[in-house]
Amino acid sequence: MRLLPVSTDGVQDLAIADAQFTTPPAAIGQAAAHPKSHFSNEAKDPDRIYTTANDKNLHELKETSVEMLDVIGIGIGPFNLSLAALIEPTPLRALFLEKRDALFWHPGLALPNSRLQVSPLKDCVTLVDPTSPYSFLNYLALHGRLYSFVNKRNASTSRREFIEYYRWVAGRLNTLRFSEDVKDVIPFRDGYRISTNTTTYMARAVVVGVGVEPKIPACARSLLCGTVYHAADYLERQLPCAAEHVLVVGGGQSGAEIIEDILTRSVSTQITWATSRSNLFAIDDNSFVNEAYTPAYSRRFHALPLQQRRDIVEGEMLTSDGISVDLCSRLYEMLYERSVDGTLADRFRVLSSVVVKDITSHNKRWRVDLDEIATQRNSCILVDRIVLATGFQPRTPPFLQALLEGACMEDGLPVLGPDYAVRFSRHMPGPIYLQNQSRVQHGLQSANLSLVAYRNSQIIDSLLGRPFYLNTSARQMIEVCAPSDTSEREAGVVARPSTRQVLGST
Numbered sequence: 001m002r003l004l005p006v007s008t009d010g011v012q013d014l015a016i017a018d019a020q021f022t023t024p025p026a027a028i029g030q031a032a033a034h035p036k037s038h039f040s041n042e043a044k045d046p047d048r049i050y051t052t053a054n055d056k057n058l059h060e061l062k063e064t065s066v067e068m069l070d071v072i073g074i075g076i077g078p079f080n081l082s083l084a085a086l087i088e089p090t091p092l093r094a095l096f097l098e099k100r101d102a103l104f105w106h107p108g109l110a111l112p113n114s115r116l117q118v119s120p121l122k123d124c125v126t127l128v129d130p131t132s133p134y135s136f137l138n139y140l141a142l143h144g145r146l147y148s149f150v151n152k153r154n155a156s157t158s159r160r161e162f163i164e165y166y167r168w169v170a171g172r173l174n175t176l177r178f179s180e181d182v183k184d185v186i187p188f189r190d191g192y193r194i195s196t197n198t199t200t201y202m203a204r205a206v207v208v209g210v211g212v213e214p215k216i217p218a219c220a221r222s223l224l225c226g227t228v229y230h231a232a233d234y235l236e237r238q239l240p241c242a243a244e245h246v247l248v249v250g251g252g253q254s255g256a257e258i259i260e261d262i263l264t265r266s267v268s269t270q271i272t273w274a275t276s277r278s279n280l281f282a283i284d285d286n287s288f289v290n291e292a293y294t295p296a297y298s299r300r301f302h303a304l305p306l307q308q309r310r311d312i313v314e315g316e317m318l319t320s321d322g323i324s325v326d327l328c329s330r331l332y333e334m335l336y337e338r339s340v341d342g343t344l345a346d347r348f349r350v351l352s353s354v355v356v357k358d359i360t361s362h363n364k365r366w367r368v369d370l371d372e373i374a375t376q377r378n379s380c381i382l383v384d385r386i387v388l389a390t391g392f393q394p395r396t397p398p399f400l401q402a403l404l405e406g407a408c409m410e411d412g413l414p415v416l417g418p419d420y421a422v423r424f425s426r427h428m429p430g431p432i433y434l435q436n437q438s439r440v441q442h443g444l445q446s447a448n449l450s451l452v453a454y455r456n457s458q459i460i461d462s463l464l465g466r467p468f469y470l471n472t473s474a475r476q477m478i479e480v481c482a483p484s485d486t487s488e489r490e491a492g493v494v495a496r497p498s499t500r501q502v503l504g505s506t
Contacts, residue, residue, distance in 0.1 A: 066200060066201065066202050067202065068190075068191055068202045068203065068204060069093045069094060069095055069201065069202065069203040069204070070092040070093045070094060070203065070204055070205065070463065071087070071092055071093075071094045071203055071204065071205040071206070071207060071463060072094065072095050072096070072097065072192075072194055072201055072203035072205075072206055072207070073094065073095070073096035073097070073206075073207040073208075073209060074096075074097055074182050074185070074194070074206065074207070074208050074209065074210060075096075075097075075098060075208065075209040075210040075211055075435075076096050076097070076098035076103055076170070076176055076178070076209075077103070077104075077105060077209060077211045078105060078124070078166060078449060078452060079209040079211075079435040079436055079452055079455075079456070080096055080207060080209035080435060081096075081103065081124055081166060081169060081170060081173075081176075082123075082124035082125065082452045082453055082456050083096075083207060083209070083435075083456040083459060083460075084096050084173050084175050084176060085124045085125050085132065085134040085169055085173065086124070086125055086128065086129065086132075086453065086456050086457060086460060086469070087175075087456075087460055088134075088173065088175070090460060090464065090468055091464075092460070092463060092464070094175050095175050095176075095177055095201065095203075096175055096176050096177065097177050097180040097182055097194070097196060097201075098176070098177070098178050098179075098180060099179070099180065099181035099182070099197075100178065100179070101178050101179045102167075102178060103166055103167055103170045103178075105162075105163050105166055106159075106232060107163075107235065107236070108231070108232045108233045108234050108235045108236045109159070109231060109232060109234060109235070109254060109257065110159055110160050110163060110235065111159070111234075111235065111257050111258070111260075111261050112160075112261075113158075113257065113260060113261070113264075113327075113330075114158065114159040114160070114257050115156050115157070115158055115159065115324060115326070115327075116156055116157050116158070116159055116162050116449075117253065117283060117285075117324055117448075118448065118449050118450055119155060119156075120136045120155075120156070120157045120162065120165075121136065121137075122449045122450055122451075122452065122453070123135060123136040123165065123449075123453070124136075124166075124169055124452070124453060125453050126453065127451075127453045127454060128453045128454055128456075128457040128469045128470070129453070129469055129470070133172075134169050134172065136157075136162075136165055139165045139168050139169075179197075179198075180196040180197065180198060180199075181196055181197040182194060182195070182196050182397075182399060183195050183196060183197065183399065184399050184402075185206060185399045185400075185402075185403055187428060187429050188202070188429070189429065190204065190429050190430075191203055191204040191205075191429055191430055192204075192205075192206050192429065192430060194206070203430075204429070204430040205430045205431045205432070205433070205463055206403075206430070206431075206432050206433070207433040207435060207459060208400055208403075208432065208433065208434050208435065208437070209435035209436065210395045210397055210400070211395055211436060212392035212393060212394055212395055212436060212447075213392060213393060213394075213395045214230035214231075214232045214233075214388070214390070214391075214392060214393075215390050215391045215392055215393045216230060216388060216390065217249075217356055217388065217390060219356060219357065219358050219359050220356070220359055220386070220388060223359055223361075226238065227366070227384065227385045227386065228359070228366065228385075228386045228388075229386075229387065229388065230387075230388045230389075230390070231250070231254045231255065231258055231387055231388060231389040231390075232392075234258055234261075234387060239265065240262055240265070240266070240269050240385055241266070241269070242266045242268035242269055243268070243269075243384075244269055244270070244383075244384040244385050245269075245270040245271075245272070245381075245382070245383045245384050245385075246262060246269060246270065246271050246272070246383065246384065246385045246386075246387065247272045247273075247274060247366075247368060247381065247383040247385070247386045247387070248262075248271065248272070248273050248274070248387045248389055249274050249275075249356055249386065249387070249388050249389060249390060250274075250275060250388065250389030250390045250391065251273070251275025251276070251277045251280050251281070251323075251352075252321055252322065252323065252389060252391065253283070253321075253322070253323050253324060253327070254389040254391075255273065255275070255387075255389030256280070256323045256324075256327050256328070256331060257327065258387055258389060259271065259273055259331060260327065260330065260331055260334070263331070263334050263335075263338075263348075264334075267338070267343045267347075268347070269347070270346070270347050270348075271347065271348045271349075272348075272349055272350075272351060272381060272383065273348075273349070273350045273351070274350075274351040274354050274356065274370065275350070275351070275352055275353075275354070276353065276354065276355050276373065277352060277353070278352055278353050278374075279352055280323060280328065280350065280352075281318055281322050281323065282318075282322050282323050282324065282325045282328050283318060283319070283320070283321070283322030283323060283324055283325070284316075284318045284319045284322060285319070285322075285324075285325070287477075288477065288478060289316075289319050290319075290450075291476050291477055291478045292316060292319055292443070292444070292445070293319075293444075293445045293448075293450035293451060294451075294476055295451065295454050296476050297443070297476065298442055298443055298445055298451060298454075299418060301442065301443040302418050302441065302442050302443070306410055306411055306413075306440070309440055309441070309443070310440055312443070313439055313440060313443065313444060316444060317444070319444065320444040320447070320448055321391075335348060351370065353372060353373040353374050354370045354371065354372050354373065354379075355370065355371050355373060356368060356369070356370060357369045357370060357371045357378070359386065362382060365382050365383065365384055366382070366383050366384070366385075366386055367380055367381075367382055368380060368381050368382075368383060368386065394436060394437045403422075403432055404422065406424050406425055406426045406428070407422050407423065407424055407425070408422075408423040408424060408425050413440055413441060414434070414437075414441075415441070416434060416437075416438050416441045416442065417462075418458065419433070419458045419459060419461070419462035420433045420434055420435070420438065420442070420455060420458065420459055420462075421433050421459075421462060422434060431462065431463070433459050433462075435455070457469040
């Protein structure tokens, strides 16, 4: 790592010239070797300033200095919570900032029957550190539910229980700071100055994990209110009553869970379920398909050309964005029983292959214009309530938009390395890592819980410049053409020894 002096008003700030931050055009999209350490963790004065300026300038800079941390995480959701748990046993000095006053994970969707769609072993830590005190199994043991969990013969768990698990982890970590709304992140000297609503922090690296926000159709954005809202707000609004006609838009898991909730609460509520898909497709969750959610697959995916990655994401969408098979079966059973007792007629219908074209107010109700995709015909319905189960999109706050102005771009997307660090076209004082912002760059796994622990182990290894956690990647059941040793090494596939002591490892 070279330190280049850059003159600024007579004071030389540090700019770190590192291939990690500046990527030649030919290297964009290619897998990189394991990076060198972005900073030394040896003891040093965090206020040290390399300068040839006069004493007055030096004194002024020292007066405004604060402790330089190794890394700050912005946002405390499942992804950065995992990073905080995994970073605890390392020598890295870290803090994590969250604008809300507590940890929340889609509270408006914590329905009584909602289930986790992945194994609970894909928690904050287990897949890279099975002995961590922050594992879901340890949570169960300490709450006296481990044997009961095993005895219930269902490897899944409820969304509500997993939220409680996340809150339990958060309550045991001392590096989390809530009610800290980040306003600005500015490159400053040999790190970044992070300004919040209450104070200022300094860190050599930043991990942005600000989560997602509801994706609202353009025709509904100006109409959001108590009877037109996104599924993320479902439990925070007045629930549908028996006399209403409710339109649920979206044929994925969230829409299906809301349909089940309405059907369970009332036999009288009229329901229309509209989806642009040609059917209500179940998630493709067989064991072979889940090989796509492994570290080896993720590394191969990242090294592919951009268009090929886009095609794979589109082709494998139902491995991540479908309705659970159990929920499909429960819904069909409920509808069948209602058809038997005569309470289904005129109370429920599914409209497939349609898109919402327009929404207008009509006599205290809502007129919804629909376009049929296959026939190009138009139709309309009158409803009392509209629930938009139309998915989520990465949140990009202003400070992140400003940071990404100097990023290398590929077809409108920031280029990310295999360690999730942004590649910049100019020198930056330290790495910027992105969580949940790289479905095309790293694959569908980057937007769900499947590889959260592995992803954060890569960020930690990148920060330290050496492997810290045991490489738990197993051989895949499905193989591609075997690459040469050289290409494997370039893609980071070669197993590496760990400096983390794991009990029982051989």
